[in-house]
Amino acid sequence: MRRRSMIAIVITLITCLGLIAPQAAQSAPTNDPRAEREKVRAEKAQVAAQIDTSKASIAEIDDALQALAENLQTQEAALAKAEADVAQAEKDIADAEAAIEKLGGEISILRKEMSDRAIREFVNPASEDLLTVLDTEDMNAAANRSFYIELRSQDDADIADRLEGATVDLAAQKEKAAEARERAVTQRAEQTRRTESVRQAKADQQTLYTSAEASMQAQIARSVELAKTDAALSKQIAEQQAQLAARLAAERARKAEAARAAQAAAAAQAAQAAQATQPTQSQPSTPTGNQNPDGSESTALPPVTGGGSGSVGGISLCTVGGITVNCAIQSSLTALLNAARADGLVLTGGGWRDSSAQIALRRAHCGSSYYAIYQMPASQCRPPTAPPGSSQHEIGLAIDFSNCSSRSTRCYQWLAANAARFGFRNLPSEPWHWSTTGN
DSSP: HHHHHHHHHHHHHHHHHHHHHHHHHSSSSSOOOHHHHHHHHHHHHHHTOOOTTTTTOOOHHHHHHHHHHHHHHHHHHHHHHHHHHHHHHHHHHHHHHHHHHHHHHHHHHHHHHHHHHHHHHHHHHHHHHHHHHOOOHHHHHHHHHHHHHHHHHOOOOOOOHHHHHHHHHHHHHHHHHHHHHHHHHHHHHHHHHHHHHHHHHHHHHHHHHHHHHHHHHHHHHHHHHHTTTTTHHHHHHHHHHHHHHHHHHHHHHHHHHHHHHHHHHHHHHHHHHHHHOOTOOOOOOOSOOOOOOOOOOSSSOOOOOTTEEEEEEEEEEEETTEEEEGGGGHHHHHHHHHHHHHHHHHOOOOOOOOOHHHHHHHHHHHHHIIIIISSSOGGGSSOOOTTSOOOOGGOOOOOEETOOSSSSSSHHHHHHHGGGGGGEEETTTEEEEEEEEEO
16 A cells, blocks of 8 residues: 555656646747847847938947848848758758669569579479488589588578668668658748748848938938028038948948859859859859949949939939039039039039049048048048048039139139039138038
8 A cells, every 4th residue: 555655656746747847848048049149130120120210320320230231141141051951951852762762773683583592492492402412422512512502591591681681771761761851841941931031131121221311312402401501510411421321332332242242152153063064164254343232233423414313322313514413402503503604614523422432532542551541531641532421422412623723723713702602612621622511
């Protein structure tokens, strides 16, 4: 009775532990830093995608861009792993099926061999050979015949062993194939999920770009309007939007470079595959020149000559008298150029330039180091050149007029006397440089 009570207690404890253990396992924290990092980045990206760019500071937009880029990087890495896992599962399936086919052939041959030997044994039994050996008077012949009988017996046993081993191997390969097929189904589902995650991450990025670009053009127009009533605020807004334009341009350039690298890698892989079958096939050329985010070719300036208009990086651009500027100052520039023409002066020059062109100018005028391009004061460059993200040229609010190399030129003297009434101010250190902020 006592023994039964102890057994009952043990069974109860085991049952309780069986119920508690799974619950404890479910409630235990997952110590997977990679999964935790992915979760945190996804949460940050979700918040970043909802940022109000019309009210956010440059630092906040920078943080949002960074969060979205990190999330996309994480999702792309996870997708690459899922694709590799699918490829490995498919390879395992192919290897197992090849092994199954090979083993099936071997088993068929071994079975046929055993069948043939059974027929031969029936037609010429080994017992008769043994009797022949025993009846012979030639001891040497008897020894040879006995050895032959033993060899035949050993061969039959070896074939039987090989058949048994092949049958076991066949079952193992079938099990491997089944496991690989299940794994492939799981990994394909993961690949589909990750593909959607990458698509969503890219869509979130594009949403932020579109929102930032739209608010940037609105703020630029606001800066132009404020120039007449609040020059300080107008200047502040213009400087902020120039910084934002540079940030967005840098992000677009990074994405374009990543796309070119991916295209080059895919082209190289395709070339290697083609070379295996067609060694003389020429390799595809690597994309050259500037590219838009969608991979299409772009030139340094948009096709807006002859009074046309366009948009680059969210900045609306118009061309007036061969000078490309932000459309927010199109009417002002038109009036200025016509007024100068009425006085017998034809003004020409250059207005908007993208961040890559600004970087190229800094490299030519300031030096090639990171400090020289991004941090050196503009006054230390020859000629003075604003760092990327601080030039009004990058948002189309500044013009460098030709033939205004000094204050003694007719170009400068006319502008000094008339430009202000059209909303343009001079940067004192550069007679040729005129903008809505004087910056």
